[in-house]
Amino acid sequence: MLINSYRHRLFAASLLIALLGTFSMAQAKRASQDSGSATTVVIDAGHGGYDRGGIPGQQVAEKDMTLDVAQRLKRVLAASGYRVVMTRDSDVFVSLGGRVAIANSYPNALFVCIHFNSAKRMGAGGIETYFYSRESLPLASAIHYYVAGGAPSSNRGVRRRGYYVLRKTNIPAVLVECGFLTNPTEAAYAQTASYRQKLAEEIATGVRGRNSVTSALTTTRVATGETIPLQPYVDQTKVAKSERHRSKRSHKKSARKKRSSKPAESKTKAASKDQEG
Numbered sequence: 001m002l003i004n005s006y007r008h009r010l011f012a013a014s015l016l017i018a019l020l021g022t023f024s025m026a027q028a029k030r031a032s033q034d035s036g037s038a039t040t041v042v043i044d045a046g047h048g049g050y051d052r053g054g055i056p057g058q059q060v061a062e063k064d065m066t067l068d069v070a071q072r073l074k075r076v077l078a079a080s081g082y083r084v085v086m087t088r089d090s091d092v093f094v095s096l097g098g099r100v101a102i103a104n105s106y107p108n109a110l111f112v113c114i115h116f117n118s119a120k121r122m123g124a125g126g127i128e129t130y131f132y133s134r135e136s137l138p139l140a141s142a143i144h145y146y147v148a149g150g151a152p153s154s155n156r157g158v159r160r161r162g163y164y165v166l167r168k169t170n171i172p173a174v175l176v177e178c179g180f181l182t183n184p185t186e187a188a189y190a191q192t193a194s195y196r197q198k199l200a201e202e203i204a205t206g207v208r209g210r211n212s213v214t215s216a217l218t219t220t221r222v223a224t225g226e227t228i229p230l231q232p233y234v235d236q237t238k239v240a241k242s243e244r245h246r247s248k249r250s251h252k253k254s255a256r257k258k259r260s261s262k263p264a265e266s267k268t269k270a271a272s273k274d275q276e277g
């Protein structure tokens with residue numbers, strides 16, 4: 001009887017330990033992978049409808065490639081436990097203001113814009129990732145780290161720029177240029193389903209790893225789990241400003257007045273020219 005009760009207690013204790021072990025392991029796994037529970041990602045497939053994207057005469061329609069990668073990303077993120085919202089889920093036109101309004105209606109969300117690049121020069125190629133607000137840099141770093149690292153294309157780096165969809169959103173917002181559709185090699189890759197799937201998976205890995213981004217200078221580096229280096233970036237908001245300054249050497253006074261009163265608006269115009277291209 002005494003032995004029996006002892007055995008029972010021993011059994012109960014070992015069962016508890018086993019359960020606790022399983023629970024904490026699951027917790028640790030969840031923490032390191034960031035399963036995304038309660039995190040919303042607003043995915044923005046660039047262009048759509050009458051807006052094909054790219055440059056005139058471009059063979060591969062950017063709007064089709066962005067939608068396909070966005071839908072793949074949606075599936076990958078949903079499988080990781082994220083709540084996903086699409087600014088468009090079919091071949092329709094959504095205005096930039098409409099895209100921003102959707103993003104801003106989810107205050108704790110992340111905003112990921114999918115684009116492909118284009119240039120008149122066929123040789124131009126590579127992966128670029130854009131952000132605007134400082135709070136978006138870790139997300140941009142993580143996404144760029146994986147997409148550029150996993151792509152056969154060259155790394156054109158992280159860039160800060162005042163694109164409308166990045167500047168007007170109140171949540172961490174990143175725009176990925178997944179390669180040049182005017183580059184024959186990169187266009188061939190983009191037209192391959194397995195490559196678009198890989199792009200989606202690399203972007204998703206970046207989203208999941210956004211909290212593991214650390215500056216190389218930090219001393220409080222987390223001992224466990226993978227760390228992602230904060231990416232250096234080119235600040236193109238400053239470049240655009242100086243170019244504008246040079247081009248407006250006449251009417252200096254009025255130009256300066258205009259700049260100081262509405263700097264953001266002129267920035268948008270300068271940037272939006274090639275943004276959705």
Ligand SMILES: [Zn+2]
Pocket residue numbers: 046047053054062115116117275276277
């Ligand atoms: Zn685009």
